[in-house]
Each structure stands twice: as structure tokens, then as C-alpha cells.
Amino acid sequence: xxxxxxxxxxxxxxxxxxxxxxxxxxxxxxxxxxxxxxxxxxxxxxxxxxxxxxxxxxxxxxxxxxxxxxxxxxxxxxxxxxxxxxxxxxxxxxxxxxxxxxxxxxxxxxxxxxxxxxxxxxxxxxxxxxxxxxxxxxxxxxxxxxxxxxxxxxxxxxxxxxxxxxxxxxxxxxxxxxxxxxxxxxxxxxxxxxxxxxxxxxxxxxxxxxxxxxxxxxxxxxxxxxxxxxxxxxxxxxxxxxxxxxxxxxxxxxxxxxxxxxxxxxxxxxxxxxxxxxxxxxxxxxxxx
Amino acid sequence: xxxxxxxxxxxxxxxxxxxxxxxxxxxxxxxxxxxxxxxxxxxxxxxxxxxxxxxxxxxxxxxxxxxxxxxxxxxxxxxxxxxxxxxxxxxxxxxxxxxxxxxxxxxxxxxxxxxxxxxxxxxxxxxxxxxxxxxxxxxxxxxxxxxxxxxxxxxxxxxxxxxxxxxxxxxxxxxxxxxxxxxxxxxxxxxxxxxxxxxxxxxxxxxxxxxxxxxxxxxxxxxxxxxxxxxxxxxxxxxxxxxxxxxxx
Numbered sequence: 006x007x008x009x010x011x012x013x014x015x016x017x018x019x020x021x022x023x024x025x026x027x028x029x030x031x032x033x034x035x036x037x038x039x040x041x042x043x044x045x046x047x048x049x050x051x052x053x054x055x056x057x058x059x060x061x062x063x064x065x066x067x068x069x070x071x072x073x074x075x076x077x078x079x080x081x082x083x084x085x086x087x088x089x090x091x092x093x094x095x096x097x098x099x100x101x102x103x104x105x106x107x108x109x110x111x112x113x114x115x116x117x118x119x120x121x122x123x124x125x126x127x128x129x130x131x132x133x134x135x136x137x138x139x140x141x142x143x144x145x146x147x148x149x150x151x152x153x154x155x156x157x158x159x160x161x162x163x164x165x166x167x168x169x170x171x172x173x174x175x176x177x178x179x180x181x182x183x184x185x186x187x188x189x190x191x192x193x194x195x196x197x198x199x200x201x202x203x204x205x206x207x208x209x210x211x212x213x214x215x216x217x218x219x220x221x222x223x224x225x226x227x228x229x230x231x232x233x234x235x236x237x238x239x240x241x242x243x244x245x246x247x248x249x250x251x252x253x254x255x256x257x258x259x260x261x262x263x264x265x266x267x268x269x270x271x272x273x274x275x276x277x278x279x280x281x282x283x284x285x286x287x288x289x290x291x292x293x294x
Numbered sequence: 295x296x297x298x299x300x301x302x303x304x305x306x307x308x309x310x311x312x313x314x315x316x317x318x319x320x321x322x323x324x325x326x327x328x329x330x331x332x333x334x335x336x337x338x339x340x341x342x343x344x345x346x347x348x349x350x351x352x353x354x355x356x357x358x359x360x361x362x363x364x365x366x367x368x369x370x371x372x373x374x375x376x377x378x379x380x381x382x383x384x385x386x387x388x389x390x391x392x393x394x395x396x397x398x399x400x401x402x403x404x405x406x407x408x409x410x411x412x413x414x415x416x417x418x419x420x421x422x423x424x425x426x427x428x429x430x431x432x433x434x435x436x437x438x439x440x441x442x443x444x445x446x447x448x449x450x451x452x453x454x455x456x457x458x459x460x461x462x463x464x465x466x467x468x469x470x471x472x473x474x475x476x477x478x479x480x481x482x483x484x485x486x487x488x489x490x491x492x493x494x495x496x497x498x499x500x501x502x503x504x505x506x507x508x509x510x511x512x513x514x515x516x517x518x519x520x521x522x523x524x525x526x527x528x529x530x531x532x533x534x535x536x537x538x539x540x541x542x543x
Contacts, residue, residue: 042378051319116403148316169387172424176439179344179366182392229378 014252021248024138027149027205028244028262031214034153035198036236037160039215040222040229041191045171048216052104054192055199055212057087058108059117062203067124074148077200084196087113117208136207136259138248152201156194160228163187168229206259214240217266224277239269297322297359297447297478298343302352304535305335305342311350312338314502314535318479322357322446325473327489327509328482330499330521336482339499343480351520356447362391365445368435369452375425382420382436385411388442402520415464430461437465443486448472450481454488466492486513500524 014021042051061083065075091106098105118134141149160167166187169177177184187235202211247262254261275282296319304314313335320326328336341347342354343408344366356364365388386399386407393399399407411420414434424432433453440448450469454462470492473479483489489496489509496512500521505512 009308162395165393168377168379168383169390172379172384173368173369173387175341175346175372176366176387178346179364180362181394183395185464215490227378228380232378 011249012255013182014249020139020141021252023141023143023146024042024205024248024258025060025245026148027141027232028139028248029241030146030153031198031202031205031216031281032237032240032244034156034160035202035215036117036218036240037060037233037238038191038194039212039217040196040233040236041167041171042195043223044229048219050103051195051199051212051216053106053110054084054088054195055208056114057106057115058196058199059114059208061086061117062122062208063117063120068109072145076203077152077197080200080203081193081196083113083117084199085193088192132207134207134209134233135257136203136205138205138258138262139251140160149204152197156198159190159194163190167191171240182244206262209265210259212262213266214244217263217270218243221266221270221273224273224279224281227230227279239266243269295322296320297324298355298357299355300352301355303342303349303354304351305338305347308351310536311335312501313342314351315497316352316434316498316503318503318506322476322478323473323476324478325469325493326478326480326495326497327493328480328490328497328499329484329486329513330504331524333501334499334524335501336499337451339418340366340451340480340482343447357383359447363445364441364447364449364529365443367448367450367453369439369455370429370432372437373436374434377423378425380421380422380423381411381416381427382407384424384435385438386440388439391443393527406442410421410441411435413441414438414468430457433457433461433465437468441468448477448479450479452482452484454483454485462488486518490515497530 030071039051042048060078061079061081062076063079065072065077065079066248069075087106087109091109092100094100094105094109095102163183163186166177166181166183170184170187176186198215199208199211202214205211206213218236218239219232221239222232225235226232243266244262246265248258250256250265251258251261273281276284279283298320300316300318303316304311306312306314307490312333328339330336331453338347341348344364345361346366354386374475386403388410389407392403407529408420411417414437415433416434416438418429419431419435423493424435427435437453440450448469453469457465466488469479469481481493483493493509495507496509497506498517501524502522505514505517506528
């Protein structure tokens, strides 16, 4: 019975195997990016960027259907346009960058929804907003895997300056000029992974598989490497369990994955080893040193 | 031979000067205290020296020094101590010049890092996250990173703020050791007694140079009074600084 419920769907149906491969690829790349977003206090910037890239992805979607390459290209263009415009406005007017980003992402989201609703159908709109990982074809899966591979390679290259810039930016500026390019490359990775998450989770939830596992990992470790590993495992487990839940209950796959991750988040808030509620209420006897 | 030359340097933010019209030189191997009230421009000057801030006017020359041959100790408030990084990894960033973006940390480098951590009295703290350290311990960690950088010019921004007397004595001994090795050291400080006792040269700042020279000659009640009366004005409608016109004339 357990076999039928937990493994059966994947041995029986090819679309479930593709969906599982996709969530694992998304987890491997997106979760480490999420950890850095959280540690750099950019969690909501990730959310704003997810909305900002909608018009670009929507134009790609309308021109060539659910072609992830076209959606990625469109999303990247829109994402960078919004990031740069927000940066230019904040530097030339003194408006805080988060305030100008909020304005641009809202305008961008409205534009995106308008484009899809004028040119597409309501089903298209639902697809873009909430994704449908179960409809993923081989070509799309390959693009997801390719984006994940690029993400891991680039992240490995910028890992060191990214860490130092997060913890001690002034020091990095005295020893290297890598901080600025690393930050830009990181933003590009955020956009790539958001677009990657579109097909599975839609624009509204794409950031979920990045941020929720990162938030969970924070409750279980104080070590960066361990946090990244925990976040990847949590994301993959949420993806797998969400797919099973979706298959068995007919809940849409994207929300099912994020609901599982949210459940794990609540468990972590309560029982987490680092700052969890229970741990704080019942810390045990104090140590000698 | 001078390690640093200031030519009519003005440093600041958005055209508002934090320090203006500084001229002079720091001799190679000097031990210089930079003093002045809050807002006098001490940190801004140090940021200009290490290249974080570009001068609004004038220039700073490093003499024969390579810009990478500078070790900078920022104020600890600038560091995000909630970031999950261990003491070992944090100190290891001092090896950036050798490792760069992707160079590995071999056994020799590992030994150097452990030696630097031991050198500031933090044996056994290698795996501790920096967020769990006390203020004094964090300051020792910052000094360990400077040790590891092995630089000719060392720039310390308020290195003894809010730390106890034992830590101050230990870290001050390190500063004097660096001076003894012939390195040039500049430190922004508030403790005048410490400056009198341990620093041979002093620059008194109050948004511009008040006095600069041997500590005994510079630390006079008159100069300190001038520095204390410093105007902390930040006026968006202020006129362009006329000092340059006066100099040209």
C-alpha cells in the first residue's frame, strides 16, 4: 500500500518521473540561492523580482508557448530592466531602493497580467501564475536541468566574494573588486532560478522553493555549508511529498509543494535546534562553559 | 620615505565634505594616531586611505606601496555578525591576496590561520560562529585577520572601542609589535592617555586638519579645544567651498 501511494505514481507515469526530476533540479540550484537571499536580507527582494519578471516571461510565453528558453530570456530581460531602473531611480532621487523596486515590480506585474489576459486565455494566465509541473515535456526538463547546472557552476565561482560581501563588505572592497560583479551575477542567478521555477510553481510561488527551505535550514544549523545542504534536502523532500500529495488528492502541484514546505517550516519553528520555540521554552540546565 | 602622501585631500559624501583640505605625509614605519570628536572625519579619512572612498578633491598617493598591501580593520559595527561563519573561516578571508576567488587553502595556509588565531589568544575558538563571540573576542578575531594579511600599511578604525582593559593591553601589544617590525600603522582613537603613552605621532582632525606632528607637541589643550568646537553642520544650501579659490589666489 505504501509502495502504491509513495512510489507507484513515479514508476507508473512518465509525467510524474519528469516532474520529480524537475523538482530535484530546482531544489539543487534554487535552495542555495534562497539561503543567500535570506542571509543577505533579500528574501522579499526575491519575491519582488519574481513578480517583476512576469511581463518578460509572459511575452516569451505568448510568442512561443511554454518554451522555457523563451520565457527565461524574456524574464531575464524584464528582471534586469526592473533591477536597473529601480537602482537608477533610487540613486538619482534619493528614494530607498526597496521603495522604488516595489513600485517597479507592481507596475511590471500589472503589465504582465495585462499582456497575458489580452493575448492569452484564462488557462494561460493560470498556468503562468501557478505553474503546472505535471505538464512538463522533455525539452523543458532539459532547460530546467541546464539552468540548474549553470547556477551551481556560477555560484561556485562567486561563492567566496558573496560570503565575504555578506558578512564584511568593507573588507572585501579593500582587497578586491569582485563584490560588485558577484552581486550582479547573484541577481542574475536569482532571476534564472525564478524563471526556472515558473513551469513548476508559477510566478507567484516560484520563490517559495527558494525561500522556505532556507528559512527552515536556519532553524537547524549555524553553519553555512550545513544550512545549504539542509535547504537542498528540504526542498527536494517538499517537492517529492508535494507531488505525491498532488497526485493522490488532485490539489494543484505547485501549491501542494509549497504547502508541504510550509508544514515543515512550522515544525522547524516549533522544534528547531537553533532558536526553535520548544528549545527556548525548555532549554535544559545551563552548561558550565 | 613616505608611505602615504595627501595632496589637498577632500573626502565626503554627496559633495558634503567630512574632511577637507588635508595635506601632508605619513613616513614609512610611522605609528600615527588619528584623533578628533565624533563626526570629525576619522573613519572617512581611513576609508579614503584604503580605497573604499574616492576623494571629492585632491589625491592620496601610496608611495611605493601596492594598494593590495594594506590591511584594514573596520569598526565592528560594520560587520554582520548574524551571518553563519566560523572564526576560522572569517580569519581565513585575510588570505584573499594569496587565494583570490578560487584558490584552495592547503596545510601551510591552515597552519598560518591557526597561528594567527592563537596569536590573538583565541585557541579553541576556531569553530565558533562569530555571532556567539563577545565584543572583545570579535575584536581579537579582526586583529587575527590583520595579522594574516601581513601588510606593510595597517589601518585600524577605532580598534579599542568598548573592550576591556586586558583585551586592550593584548591588542595594543600587537600594534606595537607591528610598529617594531617596521610596518606603518594608522589608528583612529579616542583614548588620549593611550595616544600620549604609545603613539609617537598624532593627527588631530575636526573635519579638517587641526594639527599634525609629534604627539607631545600636538596634543595641547588649545588644539583639543579647537577640535571640540568643531562645527558639525550639514547644509544642503551651503555655498561651494572657497578654500580652493583662496589657495589659487
